[in-house]
Each structure stands twice: as C-alpha cells, then as structure tokens.
Amino acid sequence: PPQTSNQQTNNSPVPQILLLFYSPTPLPLLLSLLHQLAEKIEVVGALSIKTRRLLKGHGNKVLCMDWCKDKRRLVSSSQDGKVIVWDGFTLNKEHGVTLPCTWVMACAYAPSGCAVACGGLDNKCSVIPLSLDKTENLAAKKKPVAMHTNYVSGCTFTNSDMQILTSSGDGSCALWDVESGQLLQSFHGHTADVLSLDLAPSETGNTFVSGGCDKKSCVWDMRSGQNIQSFESHESDVNCVKYYPSGDAFASASDDATCRFYDLRADREVAVYQKDSIIFGASTVDFSLSGRLLFAGYNDYTINVWDVLKGTRVSVLFGHENRVSRVRVSPDGTALCSASWDNTLRIWA
Template sequence: AVFYIKLQNVLRFKPFRCRSLPAQRKYMRSPLIPEMATQEVQLNETLAHLKTESETLKSKLEEERAKLHDVELHQVAEKVEGLGQFVMKTRRTLKGHGNKVLCMDWCKDKRRIVSSSQVTTLSFDGFLFFHKLVLFFCMYRGLDNKCSVYPLSLDKNENLAAKKKSVAMHTNYLSACSFTNSDMQILTSSGDGTCALWDVESGQLLQSFHGHAADVLCLDLAPSETGNTFVSGGCDKKANVWDMRSGQCIQSFETHESDINSVRYYPSGDAFASGSDDATCRLYDLRADREVAIYSKESIIFGVSSVDFSLSGRLLFGGYNDYTINVWDVLKGTRVSILFGHENRVSTLRVSPDGTAFCTGSWDHTLRIWA
C-alpha cells in the first residue's frame, strides 16, 4: 500500500512538470534572439574577411617595398671614413628634482634647460652657472587626461594657478605634448590610442588622428617650419606618419618587436629614428618608405627610452634602461661610444640647439650635460 501511494504521487506530479517546462520556455523565448545571433555571426564573418583582406594588402605592400630594397645603408657607406671611438664625458650634473626626471628640453637661448619630474613640477636650470634659476609651470600633461597651459612669469608672487588653462582632454592619460610651429596649437598623444591637435586660445579640438591599435607613447614634429607632418610611436609596435591637415596616416612602419618609446626626425626631415623596448634603435627613410638600418648589439638587452640625432645627423644618441647612453654611427651602423654616469634608467635625452652638447634626464633625479 505504501509503495502504491508513492507511485501515485510520482505519476501525479510528473505530468505537471512535463506540461509546465515547455510552456515556460516558450514564454521566455524572444523572437529577437535568433535575429541577434544571426547578426553576430554575420559581424564575425565580416571582421574575419576584413582581417584577411588587410593582411593580404599588407603582404602586397611589403612585397612592393622589398622590390625597392636593392642595397643596405651600411653597404652604401662602405667608402665613408669611420668615426672611430667617440669620447664624451659629463660636464655638469644638475640636481634639484626630488623625484624621477621624466622629460626635458632646451631653451632657444642654448643656456637653459626646462625639465619635469614625477611630482609635476618644472624647473629651469642655467647649466652654465650650475644652479637653479626659478621654479614654475608652463605646459604639462599628466594622468588626469588633460594638457594644461600656464603663462610664463618670473614674478614669484603672481598666482599662475589662477591663469591655468586646460587645453586638451583625452579619455586616457597623456603621454606626450608639443607646441606646433605656430605656438598657438598643441599636439598631444594619449593612452587612448589617438593623437590630437588643439587650439591654445579656445581649447577646441582641431584634428584627431586615429590609426594606432594601442597606447600612443611618443610623437615628434617634422623639423621644417612649414612642415605639416609628425610621427608617432606606440604600444602596437607601429610608427605612423601623419598629415596634420587631413588627419590621415600617410605612412606606417611596423618592424619593431615591442613598444616604441621614442621617435625623432632626422635633421633634414627625410627620415626618423625610433627607440623600442626590444633593445634596438631603427632608422626609417620616408622617401624609400622602409626601414634602412638597425642599431643593436647582442650585449644590449635593455629597452631604449629616448633617441636624438646630432646636429649633422651623423650620430644617433640613445638612452637605455640599463642606465647607459649608446652613441651610434648612423651611416656605419656601429656603436662609437657608450657613456656611464646615471644611477638609474635614462628617461629622456635631447641634443642642444647648437649641437655642442646633449642633456639626459634620469630616474636618479638628476640631469647631466655631456660634451
């Protein structure tokens, strides 16, 4: 009897569950689900097709470039006399920053340097007299996604903070900024994968540049006063050349094996160099539309943080994460000197406007003048 009652209970509830489940599923099913699934499949197929097409076009482009690759730069320069060992040493050590020096540049008078540290201060140093002149702000960028401009003033009592103007606004951190030749426009690069051109007075966006697939880490303007191009490098291992008027990428180079930390135009503007975390510096000829030289040694295993050319363009200076500065013969592709002195990574490097010296900044909180 007990078994019969339990069996009846099972038979009683089993049909109820069988009838309710299909009804519930039928109620929850939306007619949009099959359509959305179809659209997703079509989208994935389109993306796969476009990716295949882009890879095909990229291969064809490399084939066309290879047809023009008839000779190496060092082969052309075989008859050029070598430089031998190049001797330089530290002439001044500038101290005053309380944190890592991140960037610096020379003033036009060739006697002063502006530098910034991780605590967002900028200082002007008169290196000929070996003392700090004044501390104030001008233009800076940081992790607040903004580029701020301050008016310059030697009056320490003036409230410069009240005159601050936020010009650029990205959706991620700013990695680099530079005034254009007009001084009324600012060019910025950002971790949001874009570069942008801004008007200083109005703060309006004049042009945006899309083409990198990851963070943009560096940029450099063409040296010509009438030039309308700049080059950028980023975490996607690409160096892109841009037309500021159209916003289009007019040339792209992807030969590095890691992030590009620094780019610098050759003095003539016909080429540029790049420094990367893959421990190499590379030279790209814009007229030949290809890479023409690699500057590396098996013993160098640390990344390049900053690069710059000598005034003549014969030397390429590279600051490295192993605290050294390597000096390369651009034509021969050989290292002519290695400089020691910093006690932490070299974060920035710039040659003076007259070409008689160059300055380096480091995470050891100092700047050094080399000649």
C-alpha cells in the first residue's frame, strides 16, 4: 500500500506480491458451450452401424454387461440371477453362474481377465475366479468381497484385480480389498441411492465419478475419500456416468430424457444432448474410442448416437424390444455391446 504522510518511513523497500493465475484453456473458451466452439468443425458422416451378433441365453432382463480387456469376451448379469461369460465372436457361453438372489444389477470384468465381479439385491459384491475347466462349479468359488446396507448398483475393478469400487442404494460408494474383503475407503456425499460409478481412465487415476437419485454427479478422490466436485443440473435421477477418454470430462444420462457433458477443468456443464421428440429417460451412456461420438441407451428401446462436439444426433439404432439397460464400447473401439430388458445382448459394428 502507498505510504501516507503520517506513516513513518524507513529505507526498506515495500515488498511487491505478484499473483499469477494459469489456465490451460483461455477463459472465453471455458465460458462458451461446446457446440458454439465446434461450428466450423466438419459434421460426422453417415454411420452404418448394424447388429452383428445377438446373444441369447438369459431368462429375464439383462441389467448389466462389461467387456474383457481381450476385446473378445464379455460378462452379463440378469434379473434371472445368472452371470454369463460370452465369447463375442462365436457366441459360445464360456461360463454360467447362478447366484442365490435375482436382480444381479452389476457386473465387471477384472483387468487380468481371470475373474468377474457381480452384485445386486443381496447387498453384496462377490468376485468369481474364472477357470479353464468348463465343468468346474464356479458358484462354489464365489467370494463375497463387499457388503453394503442396501443393493449394489455398480462395481468396477481399479487398475488391478486387487481392489474393487462399488456403488449402492445405501447412498454411498466404497473401495474394497479383494483378498481380505476389508473396507479401504468409503465415500459419503449423495443424499439418495447411488446408481452408477466410473473410474477415471488414467493408469494412475485416483478419481472416480458417481451419479444417483439425488440428481447429482460427484467426483471423488479415492485416496482421501473427499468429494472434490459436484454437478447438479439434471432434473431427475442420474442413471449413468461415464468418463470422456481423456479423463478431463464426463457424460451423464438421466430420467429427465437428457444426457449432459461436464468439463472438469472448467467445473461446469458444457453440452446437453436432447431433442423435443425424446421423451423417455436415458439409462446408459458410453463414448467412442476417439470421444467424438456418445452412445446413449433409452427407455424407448433405442440407442441414440450423438456428436459430442456439435450436440446433434447423428444416428438412431433400432433392434431391442425393451429398454436398453447398458451400452459399452469394446476396448479397441471397433464394436458396441448393448444389454436390454428384452433378455438379450446385441453387438453392433
């Protein structure tokens, strides 16, 4: 501060403090919507995506599915109480496990491909080691790892087979040690059922995002258990959250019939994917490998394909005969698998 006449002066200089603010993205860009910045980018050409495989074998609604890292196998779980491991090329069922409860709402493949995890209305998340012996009774080797006080809605392995993340209807998420079943970290911040979670794609990723019935999406630090960012622009339940391939953003799907795109660096929503003709809730989302396309499954039995940058719909995929519960792009980006309440899974390419 400048010295006034009544202040005593001395020979020491007044210290000057310079504050430097660094933003990787210019501020005007952060305050714009994505489609405004993408006006001069070429539109996505016509897509020729068709059903290439139809996977039949479940006796009730297929609630979840996940790809193996080998890009060939996948696991699905159903209201019939079964978990099935499929070969996506030959359609062979490699493993089938019947669980003691119906509504197996979550399933995930381990990074090594040597185990799958599943959970649902039994409030537990169990890990099942897969064996080369097709005749072995896998149900007997099932190991309970996580225990919640309400249903398990989602599960995913971290970057190894040794830890697993779960989300639950008890309003919490949790990180567990697979070997001991010990709770390593719990995440509290949602005020209603947590319906979905997704791990940041980075190899050293220490964050994940969750969405729930409180209309909120929350970003969490796995080491501290702290909620580091929250977004509340949906008008109904957030059914699914999925990170953008770069890890700098994520998309959400909601019962309000919209999908939304949030930039984590800008700390705000930058795009909404909606049309007046879409009146049914969105249940699930996933990105193409490049991040240019967003695949969204809806309760009107369709999968809409959105141009992430321009915010326009580029295609609609028809084929399922009931609501689409899950869409997942294969690890190499060459195919899309969808699970549905019509008891089937479809592989599109």
